[in-house]
Amino acid sequence: MPVLVMKFGGTSVATLDRIKRAAKRxxxxxxKGYDVIVIVSAMSGxxxxxxxxxxxxxxxxxxxxxxxxxSSGENVTAGLMALTLQEMDVPARSWQGWQVPLKTNNxxxxxxxxxxxxxxxxxxxxxxxxxxxxxxxxxxxxxxRITTLGRGxxxxxxxxxxxxxxxxxxxxxxDVDGVYTTDxxxxxxxxxxxxxxxxxxxxxxxxGAKVLQTxxxxxxxxxxxxxxxxxxxxxxxxxxxxxxCAEEEIMENRPVSGIAYSRxxxxxxxxxxxxxxxxxxxxxxxxxxxxxxxxxxxxxxxEEGRTDMTFSCPVDQVARAEKALNAAxxxxxxxxxxxxxxxxxxxxxxxxxxxxxxxGVAAQMFKTLSxxxxxxxxxxxxxxxxxxxxxxxxxxLAVQALHDTFELEKA
Ligand code: ADP
Ligand code: ASP
Ligand code: MG
Numbered sequence: 001m002p003v004l005v006m007k008f009g010g011t012s013v014a015t016l017d018r019i020k021r022a023a024k025r026x027x028x029x030x031x032k033g034y035d036v037i038v039i040v041s042a043m044s045g046x047x048x049x050x051x052x053x054x055x056x057x058x059x060x061x062x063x064x065x066x067x068x069x070x071s072s073g074e075n076v077t078a079g080l081m082a083l084t085l086q087e088m089d090v091p092a093r094s095w096q097g098w099q100v101p102l103k104t105n106n107x108x109x110x111x112x113x114x115x116x117x118x119x120x121x122x123x124x125x126x127x128x129x130x131x132x133x134x135x136x137x138x139x140x141x142x143x144x145r146i147t148t149l150g151r152g153x154x155x156x157x158x159x160x161x162x163x164x165x166x167x168x169x170x171x172x173x174x175d176v177d178g179v180y181t182t183d184x185x186x187x188x189x190x191x192x193x194x195x196x197x198x199x200x201x202x203x204x205x206x207x208g209a210k211v212l213q214t215x216x217x218x219x220x221x222x223x224x225x226x227x228x229x230x231x232x233x234x235x236x237x238x239x240x241x242x243x244x245c246a247e248e249e250i251m252e253n254r255p256v257s258g259i260a261y262s263r264x265x266x267x268x269x270x271x272x273x274x275x276x277x278x279x280x281x282x283x284x285x286x287x288x289x290x291x292x293x294x295x296x297x298x299x300x301x302x303e304e305g306r307t308d309m310t311f312s313c314p315v316d317q318v319a320r321a322e323k324a325l326n327a328a329x330x331x332x333x334x335x336x337x338x339x340x341x342x343x344x345x346x347x348x349x350x351x352x353x354x355x356x357x358x359x360g361v362a363a364q365m366f367k368t369l370s371x372x373x374x375x376x377x378x379x380x381x382x383x384x385x386x387x388x389x390x391x392x393x394x395x396x397l398a399v400q401a402l403h404d405t406f407e408l409e410k411a
Contacts, residue, residue, distance in 0.1 A: 001125065003167040004034040007136065007158035010044035011175040012232035013077045016084075022173065022232055023084040026131055030090055035125045037165060038092075039136040039158040040081050042073025047137075047151070059319070063108035067138075067148045070109075071097070074135035074154070082133045092131035093124065097138035097146070102157070104139035104147045111139060111147035112215075113156065116164040134161065155216035163223035170225050171241075172212065173232035178242035179204075179211055181408040182259040187400045189409040193257070197247040200257050200351055203385045207349040208262030212244070220244060247353060255361045256352040256406040259399050265295070265347050266315040267377060267389060270325070271338040273309055275302035282334045283309060283325070290324035292317050295347075296380045296389060312378060312389055315343050345377060346395040349387040350402055362386050368405040374398050 006029065008022045022038075029036050041047075050070045054061050078094040085092035100120060104111035121132045136154025139147045149156050155172060162170035179201065180190040196204075198221040205214040211229060220227040230241025243249075273279055280299070287294055292313050300308040313321055318341050328334045355361050365386055369376060374397065378389035390398055403409070 001033060001035040003037060003165045004029050005037045005039065005158050005162040005165070005167045005170040007039040007154060007170070007172045008041065008081075008232060009154065009172070009174045010041045010046070012173050013040055013042075013081065014044040016080070018232075019077070019080050019084050023081060023088060023090075025173070025232065026085065027088055027090055030130045034168075036131045037121070037161050037167070038081060038131055038133045039154055039161060040074060040077040040133060041136050041154040042077055046073035046076075060323070064145050067108050067111075067146050071135075071138040071146050071148050074137050078133050078135040082131075085131050085133070090131055091129045092133055093129060094133045094135070095121070096135045097157075098140040100134065102134075102139040102160075104141055104149070106141040106143055106145070106147065108141070108145070108147055110150040111141065113139060113149070113160045113219075116160055118164055121165075149215070150213065152210055152213035153215075155213040156219060159216040159219045159223075159225050159227060162225045162227075163219060168226070170220070170227050172216075172227070172229045174211065174229060175231065175233070176211065176229075177231035177234055177240065178229050179209075179244070179258075181257070182399055182403050183209065183261070186261070186396055187403055189400075189403055191409050191411065193242050195243045195245055195250050196257065197250055197353055198244060199247060199384060200353055201244045203349075203351040203382075204258050204260045207260035207351065207385065207387060208347065209258070209260040217244065253354055254352060254406070255354040255358040256350045256402075256408065257354070258351050259402050259406075259408070260349045260351060261395055261399050262347040263392065263395060264315040265312050265345050265389060265392075266318045267310060267312050267342040267345050268318065268321060269308055269310045269340045269342075270334075270336040271308050271340065272306045273334060273336045275305050275307040279334070280309070282328065284311075286324045286328040286333070287311075287313075287321060290320050292321045292324065296378045296387070298378055310378065312345070312347070318343060342377075344392045345389050346392040347387055347389050348395060348398045348402065349385050350406065351385045353384050355384050355386075364405060365402060368401050369398060372397055372401050374401075 082094040136157040184190040227244040
């Protein structure tokens with residue numbers, strides 16, 4: 001039987017009624033003759049609540065216990081989805097990550113998938129089971145501990161299963177009917193895309209568009225998985241939603257395809273560090289060891305052998321970053337006069353493969369922000385993206401202005 005992977009995100013399984021609705025969608029595909037692997041997220045809001053409980057209990061928590069707690073939301077929805085399908089007379093059973101077993105490395109709270117054995121689930125399909133419901137987001141480490149794949153990780157579970165089982169398609173059901181030119185919550189001018197290139201989706205996701213987890217796009221690209229994003233609230237046709245596909249399949253050619261934002265950024269500045277060979281390694285080594293996701297970096301010009309070093313990281317990692325840097329200072333590995341954290345910044349990015357062949361995109365972006373009176377604090381560019389760090393209070397304004405200036409509402 002051909003295999004289909006269907007993933008339902010938090011809002012799509014938020015209540016028993018919605019689980020029923022999702023189960024009916026699964027029933028439709030089973031009736032077409034598919035063996036279906038359903039990946040479920042936790043009920044919407046559940047994972048946030050669990051993360052909150054961990055943070056309240058322990059400031060610098062043991063990541064293994066964090067994973068033990070936050071993975072639990074998916075266990076509930078997996079069981080409920082299997083029960084709902086059984087009530088519809090669809091043969092189904094649930095699997096938690098460790099039961100598959102979905103094997104990961106031991107990078108707790110952002111683990112990478114290493115292997116998904118298929119024999120266990122395939123044996124059940126061979127016995128006549130029609131739907132394997134798998135708890136998303138979770139796996140098991142080489143040490144036998146429960147791991148999680150990072151926020152939004154059920155998308156990655158889904159794509160990894162699609163790759164492992166050679167699924168015909170991986171459908172990601174969510175609360176929007178596809179990938180838009182920007183988050184439709186920020187502007188109603190956002191336009192749904194029928195197709196988007198893997199490279200662009202990868203950039204948009206990594207720059208904050210949480211409609212797909214970055215690693216899910218990476219995996220889909222690597223294993224050639226047909227990845228589709230669509231709404232669990234609307235009637236579906238085979239053409240619904242947005243297909244994430246190879247660049248060659250796309251006709252549109254414009255410099256910018258989408259605008260992404262990331263609200264919860266922080267900018268940290270080390271005031272007056274020695275300007276000497278090895279200083280960057282001395283600063284960013286301890287940060288890497290502490291698991292800080294450093295993003296943008298600037299080193300200012302030096303005066304009298306001293307300089308300031310600025311970097312950005314997620315705002316919820318500031319306390320850890322401060323701890324790591326102060327420990328390095330106490331151990332005489334680095335020396336700085338002050339460490340300043342600006343926790344009120346956001347990152348806004350323009351993304352498009354068309355940038356490779358068109359110049360002037362950055363200039364147009366900076367002009368637009370300047371016309372709106374938005375001050376740019378840090379800039380980073382790559383071949384197909386331009387990112388700026390700005391005050392968080394201007395984030396929505398900046399996204400809307402950039403969406404207008406690059407005429408993204410027009411097909
Ligand atoms: P799920 O719980 O189904 O995984 P998420 O909340 O993780 O859903 O992702 C869907 C959300 O992503 C949408 O509600 C939307 O607000 C947001 N989003 C951000 N950028 C985009 C974009 N470019 N296109 C579509 N949705 C986007
Ligand atoms: N429940 C997890 C989260 O909220 C994983 C997911 O939904 O993709 O991050
Ligand atoms: Mg998600």
